[in-house]
Amino acid sequence: MRSEAVRRRGAVALFVGPFFVLFAAVIVAPLGYAVYLSLFSEKSSGLGFGGTETVFVGLGNYLDTLKDRAFTDGFLVIVGYCLLYIPLMIGGALGLALLLDSGLARLRRFFQLALFMPHVVPGVIAGLIWLYLYLPGISPIVDLLGGVDFLGGGAVLGSIVNVALWEWIGYNMIIYFAALQAIPAEVLEAARMDGAGRLRTAFSVKLPLIRGAVITTLLFTIIGSLQLFTEPMVFDNSSDGVVSTWTPNMYAYNEAFGNNDYGQAGAASILLALLAAVMSYVVTKWSNRR
Amino acid sequence: MKWMSRATVNLFLVIAALYTLLPLTWLLFASTKTLDDLYGTPGFAFADFSLIDNIRAVSSENGGIFFRWYLNSVLYAGAGAAVSALISVMCGFAFDKYAWFGKEKMFGLVLLGVLVPTTATALPLYLLASKVGVVNTFWAVFVPALVHPFGVYLSRVLSAGYVPNEVLEAARSDGAGEVRAFVRVALPMLLPAFVTIFLFQFTAIWNNFFLPLVMLNDQHLYPLSLGLFTWEKQGNAFPEFHTLVITGSLLSVVPLLIVFMSLQRFWKAGMTAGSVK
Numbered sequence: 380m381r382s383e384a385v386r387r388r389g390a391v392a393l394f395v396g397p398f399f400v401l402f403a404a405v406i407v408a409p410l411g412y413a414v415y416l417s418l419f420s421e422k423s424s425g426l427g428f429g430g431t432e433t434v435f436v437g438l439g440n441y442l443d444t445l446k447d448r449a450f451t452d453g454f455l456v457i458v459g460y461c462l463l464y465i466p467l468m469i470g471g472a473l474g475l476a477l478l479l480d481s482g483l484a485r486l487r488r489f490f491q492l493a494l495f496m497p498h499v500v501p502g503v504i505a506g507l508i509w510l511y512l513y514l515p516g517i518s519p520i521v522d523l524l525g526g527v528d529f530l531g532g533g534a535v536l537g538s539i540v541n542v543a544l545w546e547w548i549g550y551n552m553i554i555y556f557a558a559l560q561a562i563p564a565e566v567l568e569a570a571r572m573d574g575a576g577r578l579r580t581a582f583s584v585k586l587p588l589i590r591g592a593v594i595t596t597l598l599f600t601i602i603g604s605l606q607l608f609t610e611p612m613v614f615d616n617s618s619d620g621v622v623s624t625w626t627p628n629m630y631a632y633n634e635a636f637g638n639n640d641y642g643q644a645g646a647a648s649i650l651l652a653l654l655a656a657v658m659s660y661v662v663t664k665w666s667n668r669r
Numbered sequence: 670m671k672w673m674s675r676a677t678v679n680l681f682l683v684i685a686a687l688y689t690l691l692p693l694t695w696l697l698f699a700s701t702k703t704l705d706d707l708y709g710t711p712g713f714a715f716a717d718f719s720l721i722d723n724i725r726a727v728s729s730e731n732g733g734i735f736f737r738w739y740l741n742s743v744l745y746a747g748a749g750a751a752v753s754a755l756i757s758v759m760c761g762f763a764f765d766k767y768a769w770f771g772k773e774k775m776f777g778l779v780l781l782g783v784l785v786p787t788t789a790t791a792l793p794l795y796l797l798a799s800k801v802g803v804v805n806t807f808w809a810v811f812v813p814a815l816v817h818p819f820g821v822y823l824s825r826v827l828s829a830g831y832v833p834n835e836v837l838e839a840a841r842s843d844g845a846g847e848v849r850a851f852v853r854v855a856l857p858m859l860l861p862a863f864v865t866i867f868l869f870q871f872t873a874i875w876n877n878f879f880l881p882l883v884m885l886n887d888q889h890l891y892p893l894s895l896g897l898f899t900w901e902k903q904g905n906a907f908p909e910f911h912t913l914v915i916t917g918s919l920l921s922v923v924p925l926l927i928v929f930m931s932l933q934r935f936w937k938a939g940m941t942a943g944s945v946k
Contacts, residue, residue, distance in 0.1 A: 406782055410790065501893075628788055
């Protein structure tokens with residue numbers, strides 16, 4: 380009996396070992412090391428001649444990062460991005476899913492596939508395709524619209540929101556559609572018997588029933604938005620509106636590779652990871668209470 | 670009135686489908702054009718058909734490095750996703766079928782891992798890797814992608830649903846050890862979980878940009894996305910790179926689209942398992 384228990388313990392170690400060893404190596408250790416680095420700063424000794432020395436600065440890097448206009452401006456960009464992106468994304472995907480589920484849609488499999496297709500395109504390539512669609516001279520739409528400057532300071536946020544919308548709307552729509560399809564027929568039948576029309580059923584019966592799916596996607600959309608990096612990096616080269624510290628992730632990247640300041644880069648990464656964790660915690664809590 | 674609303678519903682869906690499909694259609698047209706025609710002819714019309722020439726240009730640029738990038742992407746994403754799926758399924762299976770000390774605490778850790786965004790770890794990974802001295806290697810991009818906490822969560826749920834305890838007991842009483850029971854009995858039943866996680870991870874790795882961007886200097890280790898990104902950056906100075914980027918993008922998207930269309934059943938199952946309860 381005892382040998383059996385030992386044997387099972389060995390099997391458990393074998394099954395969960397690889398995951399947890401890697402988990403420690405590629406998630407826990409890097410985050411821990413970034414926290415450690417973020418507590419130190421390179422100070423040039425004397426008048427800037429000679430080498431530099433590493434000094435413990437405590438939370439100094441965090442304070443510097445939080446005081447840095449470039450970093451806080453990055454968050455303002457994300458706030459603006461979310462204000463524009465989230466209503467369009469959630470509203471659009473929900474609307475399309477409800478249309479598809481309304482019983483009036485034809486070719487439902489085709490529409491699901493067509494709307495999902497952009498999600499298969501890697502983010503960099505989606506960024507590149509749209510960059511060309513925005514680029515005067517190559518773009519088939521810029522001239523059509525009388526030379527709109529999609530990449531200028533005023534419009535580039537909207538242009539990037541559009542790329543993200545293109546990539547994700549079909550994905551979220553399929554999640555909502557699956558949730559809608561899982562609503563028991565009796566519930567919808569009961570609503571019909573009570574005299575609810577299609578619109579009424581959609582808004583008063585179907586929507587509340589798929590609240591869970593909506594909140595999950597909202598959570599992932601917010602966390603994804605905080606990490607905004609790929610699309611603006613692709614646009615950075617051709618757009619006046621995107622600067623090298625345009626989003627918090629770009630700021631952290633720029634600190635590490637532009638300024639070679641690993642302490643500051645570590646602090647920015649940790650702040651970002653913390654914020655993402657806090658936000659997901661809050662959204663989960665909030666959705667459990669409701 | 671009823672006919673009206675049916676027309677409206679489908680009209681909206683058609684508009685949405687045009688929105689998602691037209692940019693890809695444009696890519697298809699654009700990749701058949703010479704650089705001059707790219708600037709000089711309407712976006713949604715054919716000009717001199719030079720797709721073959723463009724593909725030839727992509728293949729010969731910098732000694733055929735594009736196909737090296739292709740191979741790298743296939744390796745990073747294919748092998749990475751396969752190993753990652755196996756590790757996740759094994760771990761999820763153990764969470765479901767065995768009891769051990771501190772199990773639920775460790776599962777809490779897994780769930781916490783689901784919430785850590787991957788780009789938040791990319792830079793810390795670089796900082797650590799440069800300390801250890803493994804930046805600019807194949808492994809620096811390959812290994813981090815093996816960890817997929819959501820896959821463990823999914824495997825635990827699916828193991829509870831697909832693998833009956835009695836079947837494992839039967840295997841044990843036939844004299845099979847724990848590992849043998851897993852490989853011969855449980856793993857085949859968990860194949861849908863394996864394929865779903867594989868697809869998830871395959872796309873995630875194929876799409877990953879931040880990690881290779883920070884880790885790699887050597888062009889020969891680049892995945893496709895990073896390679897095309899560096900080509901685009903040269904487009905401002907050398908416009909001929911625009912045709913290379915466009916044709917290269919098409920070549921890298923088409924196989925993905927084909928794979929996904931043919932494996933629809935699996936990714937749909939995986940996507941909805943996470944959000945519909």
